[in-house]
Structures are given as C-alpha cells and as structure tokens.
Amino acid sequence: MKFRTIKGTKDILPSDATAWQHVERTVRQVMHAFNYREIRTPLFEQTGLFARSIGELTDIVSKEMYTFPDRSGESVTLRPEGTAAVLRAYIQNNLGEQSPLVKVYYIGPMFRQERPQAGRLRQFHQFGAEALGSPSPSLDVEMMQLPLEVYRALGIDACALNINSVGCEKCRPAYKQLLQTELERIRQQLSEDSRARIANNPLRVLDSKDPADREATAHVPLIKDHLCDECRDHFAAVRRLLTAAGIPFTIDGRLVRGLDYYTKTAFEITSTALGSQDALMGGGRYDLLVEELGGKPTPGVGFAAGIERLLMVLQALKRPAGEEPVPTVFIAAMDGTAREWAFAACHALRRSGIPAEIDYLDRSLKAQLREANRQQVAFVLVVGENELTTGEARLKDMRSGTDHPVRLDALEQTIRSLHG
C-alpha cells in the first residue's frame, strides 16, 4: 500500500459517519437549549497564542504541538485545544463590546503529536463551550450541565463528575510555596517525574497516577483547604448549585488540569466504559486568561469533551448510533430505453425530495433487485418495454413483497401516498 493515513489519524467512513452525525446533532440541540452560539475559528494559529495560553511548561506545549514554519517563516501551530483560539477571536473581534456575556460553542478537530493509543489520536475531535464575561458560579455549573445533558440525551448515565478548586492569583502562590516545602521534605519518596515538577508545577505532583507518589503525598496539604475567602465562597456556591440541580459529584482535592490557565473551579468527567484514557471531558474557570492574551480583564469558564471517547462509550454501552439514510425507491430498468427513462424519472423524484436510486452497472434485473434489497429501499419500480408503452407499472413494497399498481406519470404522488 503506497499511501496510508498519517499515524494517529483515522478515516471516518460512511458506516461510521451516521454515529458522528448523531452525536453532533445532539450537541447542537443541547447547546441551543442553553443558548450557546456556534463559533468556528481556523484550525491553525500563531504558535505564540497556544504557548502563551496553555503554558510553556505544560506537556501540550513542550512536546505535543504540531508546529511548523509557513512559507513566510512564521511559526504556526495546529490547534491542540479550542479555548485559546476562541479567546483570541473574542478579543480580536471585540465580542465583549457587543454584549457583556458571550456564550459560544464549537465542534471540530484538534491536533496533538502524541503516541496514539486507545482513546487517543493525533487528530481527534472535541465539542466544547466557553462563557466569557461573568464570574458567576452558575456558569461553572452550566459547563458541567452542558456535557452531562449531551451524555444523558445519548443514553449515557454511568459517568463520574469530579470537581476541585485550584485557587486564584491571591491564594495560589502561598499554597504553592507551602506545597513545595512539603514536597521537598518527601522528595526521596517521589518518582523522578514528580521530583522534576516540584520546582515549576508542584500541583501536578498531586494527581500523579504513580502509586508510590500517591502514598508519599497522602497527607500533603490540598489547595481546597487553603483557598482565599473569595475562592472558598465560589467553590461553596458551585457545590450548592450542583446539589440543587441534583447533579452528583465528587470533590477531588488532587484534580489539576493539564493546562496552566485555570483558576478557581476545575472539573472533569470520567467513564468506566473507557480504557486507560478515561477522561470524557474536562474544563474549568480561567479568570486571568483573556487579559493574559491582551484583552480587557474578563472572567471566563469553559469545557472541552472528546468525541471519539464519547463514541467509544456509546459503542461499549450499545447505545443507538443513529439511522443510516436509505433511498425510498429504486428504479430497476430492463433495457437501454428503460434505463434512460429511469435516469430521468429518478432525477425528477430526487428533485421533489424523494431519495431515489438506479443501477449504474448495467446489471441484470435480479442483480438490481438484490442491490435494492441490500440498500433496504422501501420500494422498487421495475420498468421495461411493457411499462413504457402502457404507462402502467407495479411498485413493489420490499418489506411486504406486495405490488401496488402505479401510473408512471403519477409516480411521485403514489409513492408519497404509500410512504407517508
């Protein structure tokens, strides 16, 4: 085989596409119900946008971005996540000046150059939303409700919501220092990766999956117990609103997202139906990011959810994957003259909105019927010399096997009356 897909990329074949459409349709319905409007940004941006927003020291920026110089020499990067570009668009187009609160959503591909495995691709797809302009904890909760409603609409219930607060610029520095001191004390018991993180990203040591790290840090102070008044109140409000909304959640004091820009609330949803990569969605508040990217100080909160992983859960749970579209009628033709008539008649039906199909391979009647059966069409019209001369034919109902008489000049009306 000469050409193959690039490592970590996949074709979405026609047989898969119905499930994708089903998910995308559901996402749009839910987003609409919550009054979010779609935004589409370019798939690539200036490299600096992602480096600045996601954080130079994160794994995403330091080792996973698809970055290359374009022909003018400028460094461009295929977007590894959605938020940065949405905020860039928000700032660049002054969306904040047109309304104090902007609620947008997106669906599309993201790119990260990692080693592929179950639930992880180099080109993968996310849907997500951002709400810009309000510090209200109800929007934090809305960002959890949005994906949860999508999952519920698709028939997924078994997923776990974990939340945490990672503080703000007022309380995080002091906590960070406290944590660093504690971690230095137990340095010897930590894994190599975790030791390296003490200096630049100590919070991340806490959500290490290494059992030894877990044990060593079992009694280390957590940031949720060292929040400033504002962050503590905010976190309490989030929990109250979740409880009032009847949404079960778990507080995970070690939850830290892999992007540096989060403040206050961080959250994720995991599913046991997935393999090792079990995060279905993640998100959080980012009250400093708009300003960091050159806009006016603007609070914001958002989430991003993986579509491939969602589809994996749907399949594991054997949930309905959407209906395959099939033609309503197949016109089988007996000879050359009938074929030409069939091609014209087929076009007329298609134009009137009735999905129709004919044979293009000069196949026998038997083969045409077999093809119609394979495609699960509702009706077959057989036309030959007799039908064309009399103008009368029989429309066969493929499910029941029964025939209905039909005048060729009243084909559309007859099909409509039979098909509904």
Place this chain on the structure above:
RNA sequence: GUGACUAUAGUUCAGUCGGUUAGAACGCCAGGUUGUGGCCCUGGAGGUCGAGGGUUCGAAUCCCUCUAGUCACCCCA
C-alpha cells in the same frame, strides 16, 4: 520519548513438528428462475502469508533488520 504484543483473501480468523497446489466463514460476482430481492443450492473471482535479508533440500511456520498497527507508561479529550 519508553515498553510489550501483533501482522495470512475485502473482513474476521484457522494453518499441527519446517514438507505437495495456503484454507474456512462472512462479504462480493454469476447461475439455479429468458421480467422480480431476501432463504436455500451450485459455481466463480479474490493472496507479494507486512517488507527485506538469513538458516535449510524445503519457510506463512525458525533467526535478524525494518515498517505498520495495537495496547500500556508519561500526559490528556
């Protein structure tokens, strides 16, 4: 970036100890029925056994290298 496993027909897989012409199921095509699908029966097409090298009288089978895929680590959707 690290590790483990895998690679045979369009697909899912058998293939014994290294031994004749590499098989099955499903799918595809045709016929059984000269103008009626499905079920059934019969027949047919379809293979660089991932690639290259080595051992051997003989390699899908054993060895080496490469490539690709899968899963896991790290991290994340």
